[in-house]
Amino acid sequence: MSSGIRFDRVSVAYGGNTVLDSLDLTVEPGEVMALLGPSGSGKTTALRAVAGFVRPASGRVLIGDRDVTDLPPYRRGIGMVVQQYALFPHMRVEDNVAFGLKAQKVAKGEIRGRVAEALEMTGMAAYARRYPRELSGGQQQRVAIARALAIRPGVLLLDEPLSALDAQLRSGMLAELARLHRELPEVSILYVTHDQVEALTLADRIAVMDKARLQDVGTPQELYRAPRTEFTASFVGNANLLPVTVAADGVSFGGVELKVDTGGATRGASATLCVRPHLVGLGAGPNQVVGTVSEIQWRGATHRLYIDVDGHRVMADVRELREPPGHGESVTVYFAPEDAVLLAAGVTDG
Template sequence: MTDHHISDRRPSDGPTAGRSGIRFDRVSVAYGGNTVLDSLDLTVEPGEVMALLGPSGSGKTTALRAVAGFVKPAAGRVFIGERDVTDLPPHRRGIGMVVQQYALFPHMRVEDNVAFGMKAQKVTKSEIPARVAEALELTGMTAYAKRYPRELSGGQQQRVAIARALAIRPGVLLLDEPLSALDAQLRSGMLAELARLHRDLPDVSLLYVTHDQVEALTLADRIAVMDKARLQDVGTPQDLYRRPRTEFTASFVGNANLLPVTVGSGSVSFGQAELKVPTQDVAAGVTATLCVRPHLVGLGDGPNALTGEVAEVQWRGATHRLYVDVDGHRVKADLRELRQPPALGERVTVHFAPEDAVLLAAGVSAGDPAQVPARVAAGVRKDG
């Protein structure tokens, strides 16, 4: 493991992240000599939704399991609120957890599934019915209390799983790919339900593991981007989408055109084109990557015009996506539905505004503390 790592720790951080927050203090996890989570420094504030976003094998689920107590860190400490919980068993950590397989007991009715965690916590028998009713009301499942899981849809089963997690009144709720088993329509509805649920429970911290960028952008106050067992970047969805720090962040948080350019003074060269973009953060003469989101690319003449051949046209209902080959590179443009889209092989011009481009300096690698921007070091939240 290397000492170079990204951290979002505040200078004033002490041994507590607040009543219901989470803090990873240089947490590493290894299996059989292979490091699967490398020196994670990350704070989830009380009441915050933090999404861990990354591809399979990036370390995001391992981080969640370290909070839950299902894996033991090889190094570092895990804090929940004011407590160092690294050595505590899962049932003593005061967390709720929801996984993608629902994990409901098929022989129990909905109300008994929801009550199960409270019985394990030895909540008094007289208190359980009211808390079951409260959790079912929060998740919109009151009418289904007497049903068995087999009598519910996938989305309804996931709501029961969430109700069970909430019934124990956790300060921290862990969600591990909770919507991945649902179809697209159900997933969209559950996203809205989770957003509403968090508005109803503003003091509960959510750590949400996903590989789906839409889920992360929709729900999270901040997103921690993971890859190869490391924290690559962290910031608000708006920051990471509009001003990504690395090519990996640009390509994984949203879709991006990433074009190799040579930096000049106030402009960059891409093939035969001279493009006007902000260059103040990158030295002249170096090679860099220009990032432009496809929905910010227009068709026709305009600033920063690029001309090439149409390689592919995709109709997506309300939009068309054009793939245009320009100087050996494919430029993507997402446009409002075109009445007469261009033909394959047709020469077209696309353009983008200077302020819509982000220049990514070559050699900025995740884990280099000298390259961590102020917004990461400060851990800025969506609400400022």
């Protein structure tokens, strides 16, 4: 049976230091919600509050319609996977996966089938008799996921589960987690990460955290294409954040009038213009500005140009150039009016 998660104004403090401040957030049944933010933002504390490892100073945690704030972890019906796997080294894979079932006093005859099912689901059926030391990092993480799934939780908590893996393994595990979610649509997943690619790839919605508070929440597309704050714009993908002044038909940047949707902002007001680097083109076009190349990076399929425009850095990701401009060369770049988002200056908190 599917269960959602509800943070009802949850705050957590250690020694007078607030590490989670009045979090009000709902994870819908069957949804993957990523908690995305830098170290110290409160995202892991939020997850631990759901798991029952920290007690909120105020507020409530609900799983489904149950208030679990005062329940011990083993009575919450959750599965959890952490970044360092936490497998028992002296136990074979099958015994690691069975551990939670035995703790729940599931009948012996049922445990074997549930373990086999979880290992099959994670592609680890052939490794049931091995010890963790005989597995790669990626395989150990699959076992940890199988152990969490074996208890058939309504809620699955993932705490930076891929951070200990190298880039290639991480990419493969992302695909595996996405597949698992398709096969287990009734399980609500709370996924803690500081990696924007993981969040954009896996999540139905992303909650952006910073300084113990929720800053923004929305679908990956919403947060990427139309962020509400400068922090969200800079943390969910790369962004050009340009200081502008609202004008009659758009904004003024470096003495150049640019046509963008101002959303009714007051003329003369200071604001920030957000434009993603891959939406900045090289050459003449709408909303063009002229600057000087300060740096150029080859990234395989693209070149990233860093361009100084009136003392402000503009990034442009353009298709690989046979003859890229040189350092100090003057170039013209442009962007379409619909590809820019105007943010109120100084707005960093949701």
